[in-house]
Amino acid sequence: xxxxxxxxxxxxxxxxxxxxxxxxxxxxxxxxxxxxxxxxxxxxxxxxxxxxxxxxxxxxxxxxxxxxxxxxxxxxxxxxxxxxxxxxxxxxxxxxxxxxxxxxxxxxxxxxxxxxxxxxxxxxxxxxxxxxxxxxxxxxxxxxxxxxxxxxxxxxxxxxxxxxxxxxxxxxxxxxxxxxxxxxxxxxxxxxxxxxxxxxxxxxxxxxxxxxxxxxxxxxxxxxxxxxxxxxxxxxxxxxxxxxxxxxxxxxxxxxxxxxxxxxxxxxxxxxxxxxxxxxxxxxxxxxxxxxxxxxxxxxxxxxxxxxxxxxxxxxxxxxxxxxxxxxxxxxxxxxxxxxxxxxxxxxxxxxxxxxxxxxxxxxxxxxxxxxxxxxxxxxxxxxxxxxxxxxxxxxxxxxxxxxxxxxxxxxxxxxxxxxxxxxxxxxxxxxxxxxxxxxxxxxxxxxxxxxxxxxxxxxxxxxxxxxxxxxxxxxxxxxxxxxxxxxxxxxxxxxxxxxxxxxxxxxxxxxxxxxxxxxxxxxxxxxxxxxxxxxxxxxxxxxxxxxxxxxxxxxxxxxxxxxxxxxxxxxxxxxxxxxxxxxxxxxxxxxxxxxxxxxxxxxxxxxxxxxxxxxxxxxxxxxxxxxxxxxxxxxxxxxxxxxxxxxxxxxxxxxxxxxxxxxxxxxxxxxxxxxxxxxxxxxxxxxxxxxxxxxxxxxxxxxxxxxxxxxxxxxxxxxxxxxxxxxxxxxxxxxxxxxxxxxxxxxxxxxxxxxxxxxxxxxxxxxxxxxxxxxxxxxxxxxxxxxxxxxx
Amino acid sequence: xxxxxxxxxxxxxxxxxxxxxxxxxxxxxxxxxxxxxxxxxxxxxxxxxxxxxxxxxxxxxxxxxxxxxxxxxxxxxxxxxxxxxxxxxxxxxxxxxxxxxxxxxxxxxxxxxxxxxxxxxxxxxxxxxxxxxxxxxxxxxxxxxxxxxxxxxxxxxxxxxxxxxxxxxx
Ligand code: FES
Ligand code: FES
Numbered sequence: 022x023x024x025x026x027x028x029x030x031x032x033x034x035x036x037x038x039x040x041x042x043x044x045x046x047x048x049x050x051x052x053x054x055x056x057x058x059x060x061x062x063x064x065x066x067x068x069x070x071x072x073x074x075x076x077x078x079x080x081x082x083x084x085x086x087x088x089x090x091x092x093x094x095x096x097x098x099x100x101x102x103x104x105x106x107x108x109x110x111x112x113x114x115x116x117x118x119x120x121x122x123x124x125x126x127x128x129x130x131x132x133x134x135x136x137x138x139x140x141x142x143x144x145x146x147x148x149x150x151x152x153x154x155x156x157x158x159x160x161x162x163x164x165x166x167x168x169x170x171x172x173x174x175x176x177x178x179x180x181x182x183x184x185x186x187x188x189x190x191x192x193x194x195x196x197x198x199x200x201x202x203x204x205x206x207x208x209x210x211x212x213x214x215x216x217x218x219x220x221x222x223x224x225x226x227x228x229x230x231x232x233x234x235x236x237x238x239x240x241x242x243x244x245x246x247x248x249x250x251x252x253x254x255x256x257x258x259x260x261x262x263x264x265x266x267x268x269x270x271x272x273x274x275x276x277x278x279x280x281x282x283x284x285x286x287x288x289x290x291x292x293x294x295x296x297x298x299x300x301x302x303x304x305x306x307x308x309x310x311x312x313x314x315x316x317x318x319x320x321x322x323x324x325x326x327x328x329x330x331x332x333x334x335x336x337x338x339x340x341x342x343x344x345x346x347x348x349x350x351x352x353x354x355x356x357x358x359x360x361x362x363x364x365x366x367x368x369x370x371x372x373x374x375x376x377x378x379x380x381x382x383x384x385x386x387x388x389x390x391x392x393x394x395x396x397x398x399x400x401x402x403x404x405x406x407x408x409x410x411x412x413x414x415x416x417x418x419x420x421x422x423x424x425x426x427x428x429x430x431x432x433x434x435x436x437x438x439x440x441x442x443x444x445x446x447x448x449x450x451x452x453x454x455x456x457x458x459x460x461x462x463x464x465x466x467x468x469x470x471x472x473x474x475x476x477x478x479x480x481x482x483x484x485x486x487x488x489x490x491x492x493x494x495x496x497x498x499x500x501x502x503x504x505x506x507x508x509x510x511x512x513x514x515x516x517x518x519x520x521x522x523x524x525x526x527x528x529x530x531x532x533x534x535x536x537x538x539x540x541x542x543x544x545x546x547x548x549x550x551x552x553x554x555x556x557x558x559x560x561x562x563x564x565x566x567x568x569x570x571x572x573x574x575x576x577x578x579x580x581x582x583x584x585x586x587x588x589x590x591x592x593x594x595x596x597x598x599x600x601x602x603x604x605x606x607x608x609x610x611x612x613x614x615x616x617x618x619x620x621x622x623x624x625x626x627x628x629x630x631x632x633x634x635x636x637x638x639x640x641x642x643x644x645x646x647x648x649x650x651x652x653x654x655x656x657x658x659x660x661x662x663x664x665x666x667x668x669x670x671x672x673x674x675x676x677x678x679x680x681x682x683x684x685x686x687x688x689x690x691x692x693x694x695x696x697x698x699x700x701x702x703x704x705x706x707x708x709x710x711x712x713x714x715x716x717x718x719x720x721x722x723x724x725x726x727x728x729x730x731x732x733x734x735x736x737x738x739x740x741x742x743x744x745x746x747x748x749x750x751x752x753x754x755x756x757x758x759x760x761x762x763x764x765x766x767x768x769x770x771x772x773x774x775x776x777x778x779x780x781x782x783x784x785x786x787x788x789x790x791x792x793x794x795x796x797x798x799x800x801x802x803x804x805x806x807x808x809x810x811x812x813x814x
Numbered sequence: 815x816x817x818x819x820x821x822x823x824x825x826x827x828x829x830x831x832x833x834x835x836x837x838x839x840x841x842x843x844x845x846x847x848x849x850x851x852x853x854x855x856x857x858x859x860x861x862x863x864x865x866x867x868x869x870x871x872x873x874x875x876x877x878x879x880x881x882x883x884x885x886x887x888x889x890x891x892x893x894x895x896x897x898x899x900x901x902x903x904x905x906x907x908x909x910x911x912x913x914x915x916x917x918x919x920x921x922x923x924x925x926x927x928x929x930x931x932x933x934x935x936x937x938x939x940x941x942x943x944x945x946x947x948x949x950x951x952x953x954x955x956x957x958x959x960x961x962x963x964x965x966x967x968x969x970x971x972x973x974x975x976x977x978x979x980x981x982x983x984x
Contacts, residue, residue, distance in 0.1 A: 038906055038907065038909070039906070039909065041914075042905070042906045042911060042914070043906070043977040044914075045911055045914030045917050046889075046898070046902040046905050046906055046911065046914075046917060046921065047849070047889065047890065047892070047893060047898075047902065047976065047977070048847070048848070048849020048850070048888065048889035048890040048892075048918050049849065049890075050849075050914055051848075052848075052851070052915065054842075054848075054851075054852070055842075055848035057843075057846070144839075144843075145832065145834070145835075220949075221949055222913070222915075222949055223851075223853045223859060223861060223913070223915045223916045223947055223948065223949050223950075224851070224853065224913065224915040225852075225853065273913075273914065274913065275851075275913045275914065275915025275916075276912070276913040276915060276949050276950050278949070305852075307855045308853065308854035308855045308856065308858075308859075309855055529913050530912035530913030530914070530950045531912070532912070696909045697909070699909075700909050700912055700950075700951060700955060701912075703951055703952035703953075703954040703955065704912060704949070704950045704951050704952045705952075706952055707951075707952030707953065708949070708952075730854075730855075730856050730858075731854050731856050731858035731859060731947070732856050732858060736858075736947055736949070737952075738944045738947065738953075739939070739940040739941075739943040739944050739946070739948075739953040739956065739957070740937075740940040740941050740943075740944040742940075742952060742953055742954075744936070744954055744957065745952065745954050768952075
């Protein structure tokens with residue numbers, strides 16, 4: 022039974038195969054929709070087909086009469102039952118908050134707003150009955166576009182938010198930025214749209230709830246990136262359920278990308294229903310419901326002015342952004358277009374001054390919140406697209422313009438103009454490496470040759486910075502966060518030396534069961550098979566803030582590391598006692614505690630762990646057992662960076678873009694598992710490239726979502742993407758002892774501007790300086806026709 | 815209700831089902847074979863892909879009654895004789911999955927692809943899997959996983975034992 026000591030191979034940095042994979046490749050995983058409890062009933066929601074309307078009445082009689090139907094409830098029933106609105110989790114000065122009812126009571130504010138719920142013994146019966154619920158709507162005027170919503174006389178979304186303005190937010194030095202732009206040799210002005218996107222994790226949202234009268238405990242299984250956050254908000258604010266009688270489990274979760282952070286109406290309703298009906302209740306979204314109700318991302322309109330001096334050095338930046346928040350404020354919504362966006366506008370460049378102002382605006386559309394990158398891609402796209410336009414205006418090579426303006430490697434820690442302090446960085450090598458990989462010099466020659474033959478190749482560069490593991494709690498609290506942003510990690514050593522880790526991070530594809538086990542096996546020199554990583558269950562894990570913002574490695578991993586340090590210290594003291602040596606003289610190496618200089622006098626890991634539980638002989642004052650819990654609150658964010666380069670060919674006859682090559686050189690600090698980091702980057706690149714070329718959630722003027730299915734929304738497919746050529750530089754973060762930064766969102770942040778810049782580079786012979794993304798064939802074709810009409814190209 | 819009789823992963827089943835019941839719901843709800851997933855309502859995502867009489871089909875687009883008298887293979891039936899199928903091995907070796915939700919459908923679609931073309935090049939793999947969506951991997955490692963499997967299959971069988979236990983399952 023004793024653990025074999027001496028596993029000396031270092032696993033930190035090793036490209037290990039994932040330990041979680043066997044259950045997924047054999048069909049044995051447990052996703053929420055796979056959960057089936059005895060007596061399970063099924064919920065289907067009745068949703069508004071209108072973007073804005075008053076509910077005059079709801080007739081549920083016909084629905085109730087369908088065989089197998091257990092109950093039909095409306096928003097009024099839930100409100101009368103004491104269910105409150107879902108709160109926002111981040112407040113800004115003078116923000117207008119919304120009353121976000123799980124089921125609308127008298128007004129609907131976006132297509133898909135839920136108005137009633139049907140529960141039946143089979144999903145098919147529930148669906149049949151839902152179609153028979155008759156809602157009498159009085160249709161009201163709607164507004165979907167944020168700029169139009171700000172115009173005088175626009176339809177109002179909420180009575181307490183005149184002019185549809187939820188907040189106005191500013192950062193930077195206005196006077197200084199204005200003066201800088203006045204004094205600049207050249208000011209590049211551009212107006213940019215960062216279009217609305219839909220996360221579209223392939224697993225649709227789902228939840229199942231069950232109540233035990235015997236223990237008075239409610240259990241909710243839910244597709245969540247942060248089960249403890251779900252429990253806290255639903256328990257304390259919405260349902261009024263005591264936290265210690267409420268267990269939230271996020272089992273295997275099929276991708277999140279932000280969309281599974283938030284507290285959604287269906288989860289509240291199902292948790293309420295199970296107690297009401299005395300039966301387990303499950304709900305699983307259909308994809309069309311994902312489109313209408315999963316929080317969307319992005320949706321910015323920005324005016325940018327970037328000033329340059331006579332040498333092509335950045336002199337100042339002024340940005341004015343209108344951010345569409347949709348119909349209600351969800352959990353992080355106020356933070357995304359402000360603290361996660363405006364603070365990133367310093368990018369990788371040495372701006373002497375920056376000013377940014379943002380208007381957050383309500384519209385009759387699905388709520389907008391964090392989507393992979395959350396604010397940071399919007400900032401990066403704005404900077405990198407403007408840099409390319411500037412390069413053309415200043416007649417400088419886009420690589421050279423960037424090179425001239427990078428923050429130098431000797432300037433770290435670097436205080437930005439917009440509140441952040443960058444931990445470490447060295448940007449130029451990622452550019453030079455990426456240029457070399459893509460064969461930059463050679464490309465420009467072949468581009469010219471191709472153009473002579475009527476083929477339009479383009480190359481686009483983007484150098485990005487990301488901010489991971491938003492922290493520390495004291496600072497985010499002062500900025501409006503209604504929670505702390507630390508993480509917990511418990512390491513439980515069993516008597517035999519085997520280890521169970523309880524982490525507050527949550528993996529929904531990130532591979533924590535592998536990477537965190539690598540950390541533990543390394544530190545304790547035990548076989549990785551002796552380590553189990555447990556996540557996603559409030560019944561087992563002390564507390565957790567969950568996984569988003571590329572925080573798991575830097576914050577969650579460090580919490581585990583801290584517990585390991587405490588365990589080793591206790592083990593050393595216990596071993597010293599058993600060896601009759603002074604604790605300072607005992608070292609832990611290769612799975613053995615031994616007296617320095619006398620390696621024969623030692624105890625194996627499992628001997629010490631057993632001794633800790635036998636407790637037959639303990640040092641004075643030491644408690645038996647071997648388990649530690651740590652809460653790690655970082656002193657700062659971490660800031661990964663890198664340079665990505667896309668090469669495209671645009672077919673001028675059809676407007677179609679083909680992605681020919683994609684080169685990425687990233688620096689995410691130390692890397693625990695290179696295979697997993699590469700995988701994160703690949704997926705991120707695909708999502709960002711798709712924003713540049715295909716993805717677009719678009720509404721008509723009545724607030725109807727025009728891209729409401731996978732037939733209309735351009736999710737990228739295997740045959741549309743190239744293979745990705747990746748490399749790395751390593752600049753460890755000084756913020757945490759692991760030196761890791763974070764890799765979950767980097768690809769998404771970098772790739773949108775790289776691909777957009779490549780397409781615009783290809784179109785440069787037509788005098789086209791900018792087109793808003795997505796650069797669909799129709800848009801490109803039209804722009805080329807217009808240019809030709811003006812005699813260009 | 816309609817009576818259907820079909821073989822799934824080698825086992826014969828007889829059930830009364832609603833005529834409108836989809837094959838994917840029959841597999842998941844009636845047989846509790848939850849490895850086959852549902853990712854959409856418009857036959858776009860491929861998460862539900864299974865083999866119906868040897869052909870890869872989207873089980874959300876087939877009625878259970880249409881499968882009467884047929885043979886179905888799902889992801890649960892891929893590993894044989896205690897060994898992973900070379901495709902399963904390939905996905906594991908090449909990190910062809912992240913969240914794993916698309917994976918069963920990808921495996922079955924790739925199975926169908928390799929049956930009609932045992933030696934696809936990268937282009938053919940990408941074209942062959944264009945009916946299956948993955949939001950996590952950007953497809954890069956899925957292509958490598960299928961290439962890995964092609965090689966293994968040319969050389970014989972997979973060397974990886976089907977795991978008796980899996981870590982971490984919820
Ligand atoms: S469930 Fe999406 S194609 Fe079948
Ligand atoms: S691995 Fe998550 S969708 Fe493919």
